[in-house]
Amino acid sequence: MIPKYRTQFNEEFSQEKYQKVNELIKEKTGYEAGFRISESPIFLSNEFWQKLDDASQSIISQIKKMSDEELSKAIPTNCNVPNDTKKPHFVAIDFGICQDENGNVIPQLIELQAFPSLFGFQKLFEEVITEVYPFLNELKNSLPNDEYIQKLKQVIVGNENPENVILLEIYPEKQKTAIDFVLTEQYLGIKTVCLTKIKKQGKKLFYESDGKLVSIHRIYNRVIFDELDKIEGLETEFDFREDIDVEWITHPNWFFKISKYILPKLKHEFVPKSYFLPDFPETEQLENFVLKPLFSFAGSGVNLNPTQEIINKIEDKEKYILQRKVTYAPLFEDINGEFSKAEIRLLFAWNSEEENPELLVNLVRMTKAAMVNVDFNKKDAIWIGSSMAFFEK
Template identity: 75%
Template sequence: MISKYRKQFNQEFSQEKYEKVKNLIKEKSGIEAGFRLSESPLFLTKEFEAKLLDASESIIDQIKKLPEGTLEKAIPENCNVPNDTQQPHFFTIDFGICRSENGKIEPQLIELQAFPSLYAFQKIFEDTLCEVYPFLSEIKNKMTSEELKQHLTELIIGDENPENVILLEIFPEKQKTSIDFVLTEKLLGIKTVCLTKVKKEGKKLFYENEGKKTEIKRIYNRVIFDELDKIPDLKIEFDFREEADVKWITHPNWFFKISKFLLPMLNHQFVPKSYFLHEFPEAENLENFVLKPLFSFAGSGVNLNPTKEITDAIQDKENYILQRKVDYEPIFEDINGEFSKAEIRLLYIWRENEDRPVLLENLGRMTKAAMVNVDFNKKDAIWIGSSNAFFAEE
């Protein structure tokens, strides 16, 4: 979208520089990323950034104005965790980069969640791109690495000793996002702990820290609670639904409350119309909609071409939405003259007792396939995978 920077990047790009980016990230983290890194960042205009922020601010306003108790209806009975909070600590919004009917490039909301994303990794990724391509530094994110560290330290560690704060995940070494866990440890001085290693005594939680039993007072939660039921023979001492003397960052209930459940309640020119499946109007055409389970993660269960036979067969229709289709516009030109599509995720934190969240960073995802997921791309495709957006004047 910004021809000046796109042209310069494509001229400077080489496979060697791409390998250098990956190798530098491996040096900084100690491990390779478990997901594909795109060769290219996204170059987007300040005008487009303003549209993103306008949509985000409107969505935040609408969430804040919802009647009390509305969001609680999203929590499945078997997933309700005690000691909920007034607002989430994390807030992320995904927008597709699309072309409107009037020909303008505009964002379209895809989904939103109150669940942490790659907050530590993404800043390292951005800084590394700037190391290898120095001209990017003139348009990099104004949030410095030190400022981001301060924000995350205040949010996640708070007033506690870092040894009493853990990043909690289930089998973290097997997760695609494990590189973010490692970089979070380095950034904040906390340990990543598998849920199976957490011990419970009364209402107190403990983990083994270098051979010493250590109390857990704050949990930076990366466990998707409803995924636990899908793990066979899982043995854990700590059930999320039990009372515990611990502070959740962010509370597990928010995974359900800020989710696709919200989409039918939102209105904005950059928010495609959505309906709960059981409320889908007869006047609408099913062909114009995408079918999505409410609480799927990473695009699982999404049907791009639902039929009446498929929707009629679904028993729990209240747990699905139909979202009007949007067309991702292929505007990111690669070195072969082919074009990728993309979406962008805005990474906010929301401090307790503060009126609005703070935007820290962004995360881009590029594709040449129908869905923004590397698994759907041809193996030899380029300009696909995890990326980062840079904004500049046209």
């Protein structure tokens, strides 16, 4: 897609340059990424961008029209957190890059979530990849670093002192995304704090810094709330469901409200048909659909080839959807003449004072496997892993 840039990148590529990208990332952060970084970005046409933009703006518009009552039905009773907000602070929309029956390249919605992603890392990755491959600067149309960081700061820190804002995660140093936490600290001046280290006094929360307690006014939340019950031996001083004096960025309830739960409610030519499992009509063929749990992360629990026997064994059917299968197109040629598939995640930040969220950056995941998850790839494959898209101007 944009053969000119694909040819140029492949001609300029070398393992030494790939190593340089990884070295620069470690040099600038002190960390290595806990996930595989693809050797290559992808290059997408302006025509494809228009399709992406049309689909994502339609989806956002439809979400805004959904009532709070309708969206709140998505929140499991045992996961409802007090002091909800009128809108989320982040929206991530994932599209598979596919082809229609006429060979036209089209996006197909895979899933979406009101949860932050690699806002810190993706900006650094763009900086590093363009440093190693300078010709990419002619395609770069993102915000300058200072402006980008300022917009993130407006959403996450707001008018608070950064000292009173934390990035919250469970055992952050063990997470694959730890490098993103480090960059968020650098960009915003906030601390990353483990859930187990939070102190609670009445309705107020604190963390310890240099031997003294610092009050927490805002939480940039990176904890997947419904995962907490699965962690053995977890001891904390406060429960998410408690009424506490803190502002959530973004509120945990939105993780459920904007999720696979709303896929059956969305309509657009680039949104594959989805059904809640109990509503799956007899007129549809099961082999044309993928079975997905409503609330899961990184592809866990997804069944690409569900059978009636598998479905019959599911007790909580209301917690699953069936989504029409999407075939990713092998469009991205590597240096060996083999092709990778990809999906693109559009990362929006939503300033509470603005009518609509703003697209800040994108994240691409490349694969040669059936699922777009690096864990499913062969160890010696190339052109796989985390990357980003550059669009023609």
